Amino acid sequence: MKSVKIAAVGLIVGVGAMMAAGPDHGGTCPLSGACTAENLVAEVTAPTQSVVEIAVSNPDFSTLVAALKAADLVDALSGTGPFTVFAPTNEAFAKLPKGTLETLLKPENKAQLQQVLKFHVIPAKVLAADVVKLNGKESPKTLEGSTFKINVAGGKVSISAKTTANVVKTDIEGTNGVIHVLDTVILPGASSEGAGH
Numbered sequence: 001m002k003s004v005k006i007a008a009v010g011l012i013v014g015v016g017a018m019m020a021a022g023p024d025h026g027g028t029c030p031l032s033g034a035c036t037a038e039n040l041v042a043e044v045t046a047p048t049q050s051v052v053e054i055a056v057s058n059p060d061f062s063t064l065v066a067a068l069k070a071a072d073l074v075d076a077l078s079g080t081g082p083f084t085v086f087a088p089t090n091e092a093f094a095k096l097p098k099g100t101l102e103t104l105l106k107p108e109n110k111a112q113l114q115q116v117l118k119f120h121v122i123p124a125k126v127l128a129a130d131v132v133k134l135n136g137k138e139s140p141k142t143l144e145g146s147t148f149k150i151n152v153a154g155g156k157v158s159i160s161a162k163t164t165a166n167v168v169k170t171d172i173e174g175t176n177g178v179i180h181v182l183d184t185v186i187l188p189g190a191s192s193e194g195a196g197h
Helices: 002-025 037-045 051-057 059-070 090-094 100-104 107-118 128-132
Strands: 083-088 149-153 156-160 164-174 177-182
Touching: 051 059, 051 083, 051 164, 051 177, 059 083, 059 090, 059 100, 059 107, 083 164, 100 107, 128 149, 128 156, 128 164
Parallel strands: 083 177
Antiparallel strands: 149 156, 156 164, 164 177
8 A cells, every 4th residue: 555655646746747847848838838737648648640540450440441442542641631531430331232332442443432532531630629610511622522511410410412421439630630430431422411312
């Protein structure tokens, strides 16, 4: 018990010393003012992987990663960005009509696959707090060149174009952008809602 108390006191003293040291301790403390616990937490939790590396490391995105490789988009999305990736899970890809994914992954359909994947990427960092402000409006232009509609209802966000997807997880931050997770693959084209379906 005594060693636990000593360790706890040592930790408190160490954090206190780092906070008192200010910006010279090599962390992310502001240039003016003292370091805060929030600055230190931000330093510890700062992203270390790109959006592509995050996807590669998560088995729920293995289909997305395979599609990015087939479309030769891995290098593009590994660049400096920033990118906002609306990332469909493996289950989202499984919802596509039978044979759709297999057809898109064929080398002769690479341009079409690129179009679908680029529709899931905005060339800017758009956090969840920014997305909810766009309720009922169009998104910024995607890498594909068009937009999708953003809807917020009951605290949940959905995006729609030819298909509609729910955002099921937000703000997975990478070194070059952010990922929001989708339960459905969104396809470019007129909104099914706008078409009266």
